Amino acid sequence: MLKLPIYLDNNATTPLDPRVLEAMMPYLTDVFGNAASRNHPFGWAAEEGVDYSREQIAKLIGCDPKEIIFTSGATESDNLGIKGVFEMYSQKGNHVITCTTEHKAVLDTCKHIEKLGGRVTYLPVNEQGLISLEELEAAMTPETILVTIMYGNNETGTIQPIREIAKIAHSHGALFMTDGTQAVGKIPVDVIADGIDIMAFTAHKMYGPKGVGALYVRRKNPRVKVTAQMDGGGHERGMRSGTLNVPGIVGLGKACELARLEMAADTARLSAMRDRLQKELMTLEESYVNGSVEHRLPHVTNISFKYVEGEGLMMGVKDLAVSSGSACTSASLEPSYVLKALGLSDDLAHSSLRFGLSRFTTDEQIDYAIGHVKEAVTKLREMSPLWEMFQEGIDLSKIEWAEH
Amino acid sequence: MAYSDKVIDHYSNPRNVGTLDKSKKNVGTGLVGAPECGDVMRLQIEVDEATNTITDAKFKTFGCGSAIASSSLATEWLKGKTVDEALAIDNMEIVEELALPPVKIHCSVLAEDAIKSAISDYRVKNGLPALEMAHH
Numbered sequence: 001m002l003k004l005p006i007y008l009d010n011n012a013t014t015p016l017d018p019r020v021l022e023a024m025m026p027y028l029t030d031v032f033g034n035a036a037s038r039n040h041p042f043g044w045a046a047e048e049g050v051d052y053s054r055e056q057i058a059k060l061i062g063c064d065p066k067e068i069i070f071t072s073g074a075t076e077s078d079n080l081g082i083k084g085v086f087e088m089y090s091q092k093g094n095h096v097i098t099c100t101t102e103h104k105a106v107l108d109t110c111k112h113i114e115k116l117g118g119r120v121t122y123l124p125v126n127e128q129g130l131i132s133l134e135e136l137e138a139a140m141t142p143e144t145i146l147v148t149i150m151y152g153n154n155e156t157g158t159i160q161p162i163r164e165i166a167k168i169a170h171s172h173g174a175l176f177m178t179d180g181t182q183a184v185g186k187i188p189v190d191v192i193a194d195g196i197d198i199m200a201f202t203a204h205k206m207y208g209p210k211g212v213g214a215l216y217v218r219r220k221n222p223r224v225k226v227t228a229q230m231d232g233g234g235h236e237r238g239m240r241s242g243t244l245n246v247p248g249i250v251g252l253g254k255a256c257e258l259a260r261l262e263m264a265a266d267t268a269r270l271s272a273m274r275d276r277l278q279k280e281l282m283t284l285e286e287s288y289v290n291g292s293v294e295h296r297l298p299h300v301t302n303i304s305f306k307y308v309e310g311e312g313l314m315m316g317v318k319d320l321a322v323s324s325g326s327a328c329t330s331a332s333l334e335p336s337y338v339l340k341a342l343g344l345s346d347d348l349a350h351s352s353l354r355f356g357l358s359r360f361t362t363d364e365q366i367d368y369a370i371g372h373v374k375e376a377v378t379k380l381r382e383m384s385p386l387w388e389m390f391q392e393g394i395d396l397s398k399i400e401w402a403e404h
Numbered sequence: 405m406a407y408s409d410k411v412i413d414h415y416s417n418p419r420n421v422g423t424l425d426k427s428k429k430n431v432g433t434g435l436v437g438a439p440e441c442g443d444v445m446r447l448q449i450e451v452d453e454a455t456n457t458i459t460d461a462k463f464k465t466f467g468c469g470s471a472i473a474s475s476s477l478a479t480e481w482l483k484g485k486t487v488d489e490a491l492a493i494d495n496m497e498i499v500e501e502l503a504l505p506p507v508k509i510h511c512s513v514l515a516e517d518a519i520k521s522a523i524s525d526y527r528v529k530n531g532l533p534a535l536e537m538a539h540h
Binding site: 309388396402 | 407421423435438439441444445464465468472517
């Protein structure tokens, strides 16, 4: 039997893989030591778990285990990376470049450093959600210390041209950071080949536990340092104090190991399911895929259904756990700033649904989702005066609407 | 957000969805709201001119569940009422009947506007002055 509602909001968070939980269990029970306790076996056992996790993570992203700084999650990692570079390299310059479709953890951190006297350039994106390399090149100045552009977008799945961006940043002597939250564990990410100096990522987007993430900080060519944003016992090479979340860290390591071993198979299966879902939903008239179809994470699709109102649509797809372009940020009904940055009108941004598949998504669930969304959109359109006008060939933009 | 059972009922089984022939002299049409505000309601009434009674009412709404429910409920209430009785429908009656939360009161206001706008259209078609519409 199909269990409802069906969870298709895996860009928000993923379920914990039972194998990850199994790896964590000893550290939630018997192996409870503080990884910083150097004087007894309880501490040594905990540290062993942490060190093994560093190796598992390093293998996934192609770095040295020593280059991993554990944090509470991607938001903290983004904060530490950006604020840490801004403080550490203040002698060199105060200019940071990012883009308008970044996660709030990056955008709001950039706003913060603006208050501290930093200068931030927010690059626009095209209708595919991609930044322009020419515009990036033009924005670089001698004061630019950091370029931070996300790997894969959380709302549309759009993948930025990371290697080219890194090259431009480096050619001007700036560091390159990426928010890899949605990409790490989903697509091959190699910090050496990609030219990444700093990267934020988290466990709970790749079947690991919540509350644990990491910041990759390059140790050579060049050696990068970030100023600690949390002062205390000097853990994590002095860059992030605080007793390590050993069970979480072990979980993150296991999640990375599974991702590395199963990525190819997961990608093949998920992209086939995602493509089928998208193809079926696109048979509905006046539906639009948001963001790049070519440069996209394998498990994501974001589709707008014109002439259907977003909140009504969410109510109509109650058997699915999905996000809409007006939900995620919202108690308020602001349309998604990411979709607006792609050039979507408010109404089209409102009427979008984001589907994020996971390792645990089944064909049966996708079949159900297809039927359910089609039914809801069709029903709401039959009820929509805008749909009727559209079908009569009336240009809605020419109508003088009574604003209220 | 949690919707009331009545909102869910009207959303799932909307009453009187459809279109009346607006070229007929005894049909009044009201179109209120705006797409960028996320709500557009079209409400139509058909009036028996001899008795000044509303014999049929239809709606189509682009909007959230509360907007759909407000217009669906309005069409139910309109049928059988005289035009004057229909004019007396107050948005707060809709709020109470559907247990709308404060953030959804505008849906009931829009429904009341739609009723008045439809009646005004009917009046104009029949040589009477348009209604003064309150602007919310």
